[in-house]
Amino acid sequence: xxxxxxxxxxxxxxxxxxxxxxxxxxxxxxxxxxxxxxxxxxxxxxxxxxxxxxxxxx
Numbered sequence: 839x840x841x842x843x844x845x846x847x848x849x850x851x852x853x854x855x856x857x858x859x860x861x862x863x864x865x866x867x868x869x870x871x872x873x874x875x876x877x878x879x880x881x882x883x884x885x886x887x888x889x890x891x892x893x894x895x896x
Contacts, residue, residue, distance in 0.1 A: 841895055848887040854879040 859879055863872035 841891065844891055845888075849884070850885045850893065852880055852887065855883055 856876060856879075859876035860873065863876050866872070867875065
């Protein structure tokens with residue numbers, strides 16, 4: 839699979855994860871902590887996916 843297409847698919851999936859977490863976590867946690875947790879999970883998901891894609895391509 840083309841690396842650019844894979845990057846776009848991963849970014850769309852991670853963005854969907856962020857939107858879901860932004861909607862769900864404030865119901866479970868304090869709002870400030872929930873938003874920071876959602877952003878942290880988003881960053882970790884993108885970083886992890888990018889690492890795996892680069893490892894796969896190399």
